[in-house]
Amino acid sequence: MKASLNALIARLNEYEKLMRLDKPIGSLLLLWPTLWALWLSAAGRPEWTLVWVFILGTVLMRSAGCVLNDYADRNFDPHVERTRDRPLAARRIKPGEALCLAAALVLLAFFLLIPFLTGMLMLLAVIALLLAATYPFTKRFFAIPQAWLGIAYGFGVPMAYAAQQGRVPLEGWLLLLANMFWTVAFDTEYAMVDRADDLKIGIKTSAITFGRFDVLAILCCYAIALVMLAGLGLYAGLGAVFLAFVGVACALAHYHYRLIRNRRESECFRAFLHNNWVGAAIFAGIALDYLARGILPF
Numbered sequence: 498m499k500a501s502l503n504a505l506i507a508r509l510n511e512y513e514k515l516m517r518l519d520k521p522i523g524s525l526l527l528l529w530p531t532l533w534a535l536w537l538s539a540a541g542r543p544e545w546t547l548v549w550v551f552i553l554g555t556v557l558m559r560s561a562g563c564v565l566n567d568y569a570d571r572n573f574d575p576h577v578e579r580t581r582d583r584p585l586a587a588r589r590i591k592p593g594e595a596l597c598l599a600a601a602l603v604l605l606a607f608f609l610l611i612p613f614l615t616g617m618l619m620l621l622a623v624i625a626l627l628l629a630a631t632y633p634f635t636k637r638f639f640a641i642p643q644a645w646l647g648i649a650y651g652f653g654v655p656m657a658y659a660a661q662q663g664r665v666p667l668e669g670w671l672l673l674l675a676n677m678f679w680t681v682a683f684d685t686e687y688a689m690v691d692r693a694d695d696l697k698i699g700i701k702t703s704a705i706t707f708g709r710f711d712v713l714a715i716l717c718c719y720a721i722a723l724v725m726l727a728g729l730g731l732y733a734g735l736g737a738v739f740l741a742f743v744g745v746a747c748a749l750a751h752y753h754y755r756l757i758r759n760r761r762e763s764e765c766f767r768a769f770l771h772n773n774w775v776g777a778a779i780f781a782g783i784a785l786d787y788l789a790r791g792i793l794p795f
Contacts, residue, residue, distance in 0.1 A: 511584045512598060515567060516560035522770055524559045526683065529776025530676040531555055531653035533726075533783055534669065537733050538658040541787030542794060547613065547660055551653060554606045561602035562629040562649070568595045569633030577694040617659045625652040636700045643688065643703040647680030648673065668729055675725035682718035682750075683772040685711060686757055689765040712758055719750040726779055735786040742782025746775045 513519055531551050535543040567574065567585045574586035584590040603626060610622060628649035635642040651673045658669035681703060688695070688704035689711060695702050707714040723746055730739045749771065756768040784794065 511589050515564055515584045515590060515595060515598065516602070517563040518560065522773060523563065524556050525773045526680075526776060527559050527650050527653070528552065528555045529773075529780055530651045530672070530679075531657055532780050534654040534657035534672055535661070536780070536783045536787065536794070537672070537729070538661045538669065540733070541784070541790075541792035544661065545795065547657075550609045550613070551657060551660075554609050555653060557602050557606040557609075558625070558629060561599045561606070562632070564595050564599040564602070565630055566633045568592055568599070570636075573698050573700060576698050577691055579691060579694075613660050615659070615663065617664070618656060621652065621656045621659055621665075625649070625656065628652060636702065638701070640701055640706040641681065641703045642701060643681045643684040644677055646684055647677030650680050651676035668732060671725060672729055675722045675729065678718045678722035678725070679772075679775070682715045682722065683769050683775075685715050685718070686753065686765050686769040686772075689757065689760060690762045690769075712754065712760070715757065716750070716754060719747075719753075723747055723750065730783065730786075735783065738786040738789050739782040742778045742785070745782075746778040749775050749778065 517523055532548075535548055535551060567583055570580070571585040571592060574580035574583050580586055585592065585595055607622065610618065628645070632642065632645050632649050635645045639645060654673045654676060655665040655669050658665045685703040685707065688702035692702070692704045695705060703714070704711050723743060726746075727740060727743045730743070753768040753771060756764040756771075787794070
């Protein structure tokens with residue numbers, strides 16, 4: 498009995514690692530744009546049931562995305578120092594088992610949406626799933642797969658607008674585009690960590706494509722994303738409080754430049770992780786600006 502329990506616990510630990518539940522940074526980077534959209538699409542008064550549905554859905558879909566990514570990269574990851582001990586790469590979990598886990602996670606996320614489901618939201622959910630499932634394979638042929646990831650990572654944005662407004666206005670798509678540029682910035686920092694290994698195995702990344710202009714490209718992506726976010730906030734009627742936090746995000750981007758300019762792997766990874774605070778700063782600016790105007794989120 499004890500041996501069976503220990504075996505079950507060990508298996509669950511492997512599932513946890515496969516879903517990256519032990520590394521929540523990915524869920525946070527996926528969550529912040531969704532929260533931006535939930536607040537902006539509801540003018541500071543989001544439906545709280547939807548907020549919790551999207552938070553749980555974000556965790557589930559990020560977990561499913563990680564499983565699918567490791568399934569697609571199971572023959573590449575053993576050759577990369579940072580990923581060689583992942584459960585699929587180390588052959589501690591079978592590929593079929595991983596696909597079943599991914600399917601279960603996607604179904605759970607879908608069930609969460611059922612009470613709010615409309616034709617548009619259903620269509621967007623299917624597109625989001627296709628984007629997440631195909632992203633790992635873009636690294637075989639697409640020069641900047643981080644752009645595809647940015648769309649996949651930000652697809653909670655149009656879904657949030659559709660859930661609350663029944664449509665996706667232009668500002669919703671522009672918010673998705675801003676998130677894409679932000680994602681290219683932080684995931685290029687991440688890709689700089691693995692550049693040597695990726696070159697050996699033939700995987701394409703933005704860090705390889707940008708080459709010696711990688712740092713400049715990251716700064717440009719930060720600048721485009723933050724300018725777009727500032728403009729969208731002003732268009733939504735936000736003011737000084739929001740702009741102050743956009744300024745905080747700009748300062749954080751400058752700090753990331755200081756970390757990555759010498760291209761040391763540990764510092765590039767540190768910059769990537771620190772992007773959680775960029776997303777949090779933008780959300781704080783949105784939420785606090787509404788609060789300063791007397792608009793309570795309930």
